[in-house]
Amino acid sequence: MEEVIRAENLTKVFNKNIIAVDHINFSVYEGEIFGFLGPNGAGKTTTINMLTTVLKPTEGTASILGFDIVKQANEVRKVIGVVPQEYTADEDLTGYENIMLCADLYGVPRDIARKRALELLELVNLIEFKDKRVETYSGGMRRRLELACGLINRPKILFLDEPTLGLDVQTRAAIWDYIRHLKEEYDMTIFMTTHYLEEADALCNRIAIIDHGKIIANGSPNELKDSLGGDIITITIKENADVTDIISSIEKVKEVKKENNTYRIKAESGEVTAPIIIEALRQKGYTILRLSVSEPTLNEVYLEYTGRAIRDTEESKESIITQRIILRRARGR
Amino acid sequence: MSPKTNECHPSFIRGLWALTYRELKKWLNDPIMLIMFILQPLIWMGLLGKSLNIQGLFSAGNINLPPQIPIPGSAIIYPPGVSQVILNGTWFSQLFANMGINIMQRTFGVTDYFSYMAIGMVSMIVVTATMFSGMSIVWDRRLGFLDKVISTPVSRATIIFSKILNSTLRAMFQASVILALAYILGLQLSSNFTIINIIGIYAAIFLLSTGLSSIFLAVSIRATRMERPMQIVNLIIMPLMFSSNIFFPISMMPEWLQPIASANPLTYLTDAIRQLTILPLDISALIIDFIYLSVFAIILAIIGIVLSWKYLVK
Numbered sequence: 001m002e003e004v005i006r007a008e009n010l011t012k013v014f015n016k017n018i019i020a021v022d023h024i025n026f027s028v029y030e031g032e033i034f035g036f037l038g039p040n041g042a043g044k045t046t047t048i049n050m051l052t053t054v055l056k057p058t059e060g061t062a063s064i065l066g067f068d069i070v071k072q073a074n075e076v077r078k079v080i081g082v083v084p085q086e087y088t089a090d091e092d093l094t095g096y097e098n099i100m101l102c103a104d105l106y107g108v109p110r111d112i113a114r115k116r117a118l119e120l121l122e123l124v125n126l127i128e129f130k131d132k133r134v135e136t137y138s139g140g141m142r143r144r145l146e147l148a149c150g151l152i153n154r155p156k157i158l159f160l161d162e163p164t165l166g167l168d169v170q171t172r173a174a175i176w177d178y179i180r181h182l183k184e185e186y187d188m189t190i191f192m193t194t195h196y197l198e199e200a201d202a203l204c205n206r207i208a209i210i211d212h213g214k215i216i217a218n219g220s221p222n223e224l225k226d227s228l229g230g231d232i233i234t235i236t237i238k239e240n241a242d243v244t245d246i247i248s249s250i251e252k253v254k255e256v257k258k259e260n261n262t263y264r265i266k267a268e269s270g271e272v273t274a275p276i277i278i279e280a281l282r283q284k285g286y287t288i289l290r291l292s293v294s295e296p297t298l299n300e301v302y303l304e305y306t307g308r309a310i311r312d313t314e315e316s317k318e319s320i321i322t323q324r325i326i327l328r329r330a331r332g333r
Numbered sequence: 334m335s336p337k338t339n340e341c342h343p344s345f346i347r348g349l350w351a352l353t354y355r356e357l358k359k360w361l362n363d364p365i366m367l368i369m370f371i372l373q374p375l376i377w378m379g380l381l382g383k384s385l386n387i388q389g390l391f392s393a394g395n396i397n398l399p400p401q402i403p404i405p406g407s408a409i410i411y412p413p414g415v416s417q418v419i420l421n422g423t424w425f426s427q428l429f430a431n432m433g434i435n436i437m438q439r440t441f442g443v444t445d446y447f448s449y450m451a452i453g454m455v456s457m458i459v460v461t462a463t464m465f466s467g468m469s470i471v472w473d474r475r476l477g478f479l480d481k482v483i484s485t486p487v488s489r490a491t492i493i494f495s496k497i498l499n500s501t502l503r504a505m506f507q508a509s510v511i512l513a514l515a516y517i518l519g520l521q522l523s524s525n526f527t528i529i530n531i532i533g534i535y536a537a538i539f540l541l542s543t544g545l546s547s548i549f550l551a552v553s554i555r556a557t558r559m560e561r562p563m564q565i566v567n568l569i570i571m572p573l574m575f576s577s578n579i580f581f582p583i584s585m586m587p588e589w590l591q592p593i594a595s596a597n598p599l600t601y602l603t604d605a606i607r608q609l610t611i612l613p614l615d616i617s618a619l620i621i622d623f624i625y626l627s628v629f630a631i632i633l634a635i636i637g638i639v640l641s642w643k644y645l646v647k
């Protein structure tokens with residue numbers, strides 16, 4: 001597979017002391033959906049801003065389709081599409097005018113642009129609102145409009161910065177349908193950031209977990225889960241005895257944690273190991289009351305690597321967006 | 334797979350027009366703001382130009398002499414047969430009134446003050462329109478629009494020039510409105526006013542507002558809130574106005590102010606427009622005005638564009 005994005009020691013330091021992105025290295029291959037996962041302030045947006053030539057790296061560099069993001073910024077800009085974290089469409093223009101504005105900036109030939117703008121508006125279900133001012137759009141509509149704008153130049157690589165932030169569940173699902181569909185249709189590579197773990201799990205071919213500006217884990221969702229050392233088997237026995245030693249002695253068991261009569265066991269290929277454990281316990285005369293085998297979720301991966309649960313979901317979308325705006329102002333960007 | 338993605342051919346002109354059109358459209362969508370901008374010079378015109386009736390001080394109506402003025406007393410030795418000398422009061426009234434007109438003519442170049450200061454207001458609106466529209470970049474940055482534009486292949490020059498063009502077009506438009514209003518309110522055009530003069534007026538406005546908006550763009554391009562550029566505008570706008578000839582001719586100013594006024598580009602814009610509208614055209618003065626304005630515009634535009642270029646991307 002061909003490498004389409006390559007970052008080498010990419011670093012951004014703000015105001016000489018805030019290290020937002022700290023010497024990160026990664027590659028993205030053609031046709032994949034690559035996810036950047038991390039808590040607030042991890043450096044996701046900063047990385048996207050550097051890759052999309054909005055910010056200059058302090059150190060290191062990256063290339064997009066072989067073009068250097070600093071030295072060949074203009075070539076880079078032609079082949080990428082960007083859907084920023086904030087709503088950046090012009091409130092005073094209509095949806096259609098906004099898309100056409102993007103087309104003008106990209107220099108998409110006028111006749112093609114007109115046709116494509118309508119196609120895209122159709123695709124993101126905004127066609128009936130195309131002549132309404134963006135001011136009157138809801139958050140989900142704006143997000144979809146941003147998406148359409150980011151696609152007007154048929155980018156080879158699409159950058160999505162938290163494309164579903166603050167959207168309700170249905171709209172999120174719908175957006176992801178569009179994105180999947182578009183990816184097939186236009187044969188794009190997608191670089192996205194998110195902090196919705198399920199989303200990353202379901203969509204991304206590969207994920208990098210970033211925290212405090214550093215990439216701390218990197219791989220496909222399954223690889224990452226496997227890296228935890230296998231599945232989680234939970235067993236509850238009737239007797240008040242400590243069977244930790246019995247379980248630990250079984251091959252493929254990695255780790256056993258006891259909590260009263262319940263044991264949380266980390267083991268490779270859980271479906272196969274579980275029956276062996278049951279057998280061993282039965283032979284010693286223990287009674288098993290309950291058993292479950294589960295694959296680790298990305299949540300557990302995240303917990304393992306960052307040492308904390310991802311803080312999201314509970315916050316209302318309004319508050320997230322308000323915070324964003326306040327933050328943007330405070331940072332002065 | 335196909336590398337035909339590069340159907341994109343960002344062009345300077347197209348990008349320039351797209352960005353400028355966007356701003357003009359935003360601006361036209363906001364008629365209240367438009368009226369507010371025009372209101373200010375309109376109030377000045379009403380207050381100073383119409384109510385403070387300077388030429389009225391000297392007008393014939395102000396000098397009330399009886400038609401016949403007897404000169405009493407023994408100051409005059411009467412010729413034989415004449416008991417009293419009588420002055421022709423009407424003639425004297427006329428004489429004083431003419432002197433008034435002469436004074437007006439000599440100090441202001443025209444006989445009515447309204448025409449004089451109305452043109453000053455045209456210059457004023459050019460300055461305010463230019464400065465305020467230069468600030469729109471602050472919003473663009475704050476709302477993330479600027480970042481998005483930077484991520485497209487449109488050139489930085491396009492972004493900067495669209496801002497300058499937008500300010501200039503707005504200034505020209507608002508100046509036209511003020512000129513038209515002044516004409517309706519009684520601006521007296523000189524007899525040699527032709528359509529060609531209008532081109533000259535726009536050329537002069539273009540020069541000043543290009544220079545001013547470039548420098549203003551550089552001031553606001555890094556700003557993240559409106560307050561800073563706003564304060565700068567407030568700080569400089571009044572001194573700029575009162576140290577120019579928009580209300581009074583330089584010759585009437587105190588001595589220390591005269592050199593400042595003679596360096597103030599607003600003086601040259603105002604003079605150029607006056608030459609082209611209400612004054613009997615003095616070609617050599619007009620040429621000096623244009624040379625000064627051009628030099629000013631070029632220097633400020635260069636400084637402004639270079640700085641904006643530098644500060645556009647962090």
Ligand SMILES: Nc1ncnc2c1ncn2[C@@H]1O[C@H](COP(=O)(O)OP(=O)(O)OP(=O)(O)O)[C@@H](O)[C@H]1O
Pocket residue numbers: 014015018019020038039040041042043044045046047085195331332333
């Ligand atoms: N312009 C700026 N000036 C100073 N510090 C900044 C600036 N932009 C970002 N930072 C800092 O850099 C760090 C990374 O910010 P970034 O926006 O990349 O985070 P993020 O991963 O996108 O977070 P979120 O999930 O909230 O979007 C944060 O600590 C932030 O405060």
Ligand SMILES: [Mg+2]
Pocket residue numbers: 044045046085161
């Ligand atoms: Mg972010």
